[in-house]
């Protein structure tokens with residue numbers, strides 16, 4: 076007879092760790108590094124702290140590594156430390172605000188991978204400025220909860236604030252090295268205000284001191300934008316509303332809906348503004364959700380987002396590639412499923428970008444929420460736009476042959492990642508459209524530049 | 538101050554539905570269809586039932602569809618119906634045995650997608666041969682549990698057995714149609730013993746009656762194979778062992794370890810066979826896991842697997858493509874992480890496969906546990922083998938230019954899928970190696986055939 080069973084979230088990702096970027100011992104090194112670095116960067120720049128991050132990766136046995144990462148971030152409050160590092164789907168980044176973290180999974184997967192390859196617990200030291208808390212823990216997979224092996228509290232006379240995480244795990248650093256370095260170089264492009272120091276197992280140092288003094292101000296949490304919000308979301312918001320809340324009041328829980336817009340929307344839909352929202356029927360909720368898709372609301376205001384900005388993109392591309400010409404386009408904020416996002420695109424041409432690429436492949440540099448994306452580019456929504464939506468010949472360009480580099484950054488309060496390992500971005504229509512519009516604008520600018528350059532060259536030749 | 542939160546599994550996949558194959562309204566149609574069909578096929582061929590599956594997809598409003606699927610499978614026992622269809626990470630396929638289902642997620646995602654696009658609950662009718670149970674339910678996302686709207690029990694005078702599921706959801710069938718039909722055609726190649734009838738929204742019928750009378754016998758649950766088992770897995774098995782179980786007895790819980798092999802292994806490791814396994818230290822467990830990787834055990838016996846078999850592959854490829862020549866290779870059973878798997882590969886050449894492909898792309902037909910894989914082939918482990926591991930020139934072949942079709946089937950007690958939508962298989966070293974060896978053998982056979990053919994042609998020309 077058939078055995079039915081319930082799996083915990085930790086069991087699911089332990090069973091299916093390839094989904095989270097732990098496909099093999101080489102990929103595991105990359106994933107452990109990037110998950111820890113992204114946690115440290117979030118702990119800094121989401122709180123207006125200029126990141127100073129130290130990472131060391133040491134060889135402790137034949138195929139065994141130990142990673143140690145130390146940041147100057149905001150720290151973890153003591154009552155949350157064990158769950159933050161020991162419970163899958165537990166985290167602080169489930170808000171409507173741009174951050175690298177989004178799943179409440181990454182740190183736990185790195186710890187879990189250490190546990191399954193070496194049996195060793197993770198060591199965490201953290202402080203929010205008061206006492207320093209040291210915790211040694213492992214993950215109870217069946218129950219999806221932390222097992223605390225040891226706890227210690229230290230006084231903090233210098234008010235140190237930040238987090239240190241140390242994990243022993245098996246992995247192949249030699250095969251992973253190029254990708255790890257590429258990740259760090261790409262991070263440098265996106266984050267000129269961050270200092271990252273990396274000591275690798277061969278005692279090589281990757282030193283990336285901050286290039287700029289100032290930092291963009293952190294994004295702030297926003298309300299959901301009405302565009303693309305679905306029935307489940309609206310029902311959740313109705314459930315969490317007080318009993319007396321009217322439809323008119325309820326609509327103002329959405330971004331860009333003030334009392335005037337709310338009244339116009341309710342009138343347009345033919346509903347009663349004073350109706351208690353908890354009394355709405357399923358059909359009326361469906362009508363509201365349909366209306367959200369077709370009514371013209373102001374677009375999102377972008378305050379929950381943190382784009383790179385044209386200056387950072389130009390500086391980064393120039394320092395890495397020294398191109399002859401760069402066209403940058405920043406799209407206005409858009410939304411999908413109620414989440415706002417901004418696409419920034421650039422085309423870099425010539426200079427240090429040479430066309431004897433040999434491989435006849437598109438040169439594509441992808442970022443999402445300032446995270447470098449290195450794997451699985453062929454299925455990324457950006458690659459679909461490049462290969463299916465842009466008529467490059469129309470601009471006199473061929474991205475597979477010309478000395479051309481394509482740069483895409485998606486800054487979103489939720490990035491529609493296709494994998495739990497954040498390898499690539501899903502083919503979401505609203506996102507695809509914004510990338511398409513951004514690249515067409517960049518291509519037009521590049522075409523203009525190249526025609527002008529050609530005319531000048533022809534002029535000189537006479 | 539930072540808000541920490543716990544997400545339920547339903548909330549996680551509701552937030553990140555692109556990961557489960559619900560990227561956009563076109564992909565959603567494909568995913569709903571394939572998740573329901575795979576559930577019905579599992580309910581049949583895992584239980585020795587010749588599948589007879591009826592699927593209809595009707596248009597009920599402008600962009601709203603209703604899918605109805607009816608199978609003659611084993612049915613769902615009444616006490617499990619609500620959780621089977623209403624609780625994420627709940628299912629009957631968490632065993633060491635080949636099945637299409639593996640996550641306890643697919644059916645729930647289809648239901649959830651219907652719920653978020655239409656607000657409608659799912660209707661399920663099922664019987665294991667006694668009463669017929671009708672259940673109308675929706676999913677409580679926050680609590681990850683079913684909300685039963687209505688329940689009914691009907692008498693079953695004809696002992697009907699099987700399951701019917703009906704979901705209303707929004708989707709773009711017109712854009713999805715080609716992929717849905719391709720999925721059905723590929724299913725036909727793999728399952729000559731199944732009858733599938735599909736009525737689409739345009740009143741077209743896809744009729745695929747069974748081509749063969751006999752069915753392969755269902756795979757049986759097996760113990761884990763020692764090769765590749767990790768520390769967490771061993772500790773779990775130790776925890777669930779009775780207190781008096783010795784190390785010698787414990788080792789026999791693994792496939793291919795009888796008392797003789799267990800003694801040899803314990804002696805080789807230098808441990809005491811009579812030691813109560815619960816008294817092993819962490820270091821000793823680690824030593825056992827390391828030993829499992831290097832000790833020579835008999836390979837898995839394949840009884841938990843259900844490969845297609847050379848005959849089915851030849852028949853299927855012949856009926857679809859009528860090639861001039863087919864070479865088929867079936868690798869012996871192998872293992873990773875304790876799970877056994879078999880790779881079957883084929884190269885089909887010429888005949889109905891023409892080389893004016895135009896697109897200069899590899900023709901690759903992928904299956905995993907008899908499931909057709911249609912999306913994201915570029916990152917699939919099979920494509921990595923084809924593009925990086927096989928020196929095609931060595932065999933006088935060029936898969937991008939020649940009239941060549943590459944067929945890969947991975948039959949596994951756990952397929953290392955990279956995505957929750959089962960789009961492609963992760964780059965797992967043991968799996969990559971087996972595909973590589975299988976394709977090299979096929980390539981050698983094809984090379985031999987082509988040389989022989991060329992010699993014969995040269996002979997005739999004299």
Ligand SMILES: Nc1ncnc2c1ncn2[C@@H]1O[C@H](COP(=O)(O)OP(=O)(O)OP(=O)(O)O)[C@@H](O)[C@H]1O
Nearest residue numbers: 114118159166167176177178179180181182183238
């Ligand atoms: N270095 C750090 N400094 C401060 N807080 C941290 C640090 N590392 C982890 N945390 C906290 O632990 C939580 C869980 O981290 P984890 O990486 O598991 O998930 P996440 O970052 O929220 O999402 P994702 O799975 O996308 O990475 C974070 O949300 C954050 O609150």
Ligand SMILES: Nc1ncnc2c1ncn2[C@@H]1O[C@H](COP(=O)(O)OP(=O)(O)OP(=O)(O)O)[C@@H](O)[C@H]1O
Nearest residue numbers: 576580621628629638639640641642643644645700
């Ligand atoms: N048509 C059906 N006939 C019999 N049992 C079914 C049927 N559909 C679903 N089930 C039962 O419901 C369970 C949950 O199905 P669901 O699709 O959510 O997960 P799964 O098939 O186990 O795994 P996966 O997420 O990989 O599809 C199944 O394990 C099976 O026991």
Ligand SMILES: [Mg+2]
Nearest residue numbers: 114176181182
């Ligand atoms: Mg994280």
Ligand SMILES: [Mg+2]
Nearest residue numbers: 576638643644
């Ligand atoms: Mg299923």
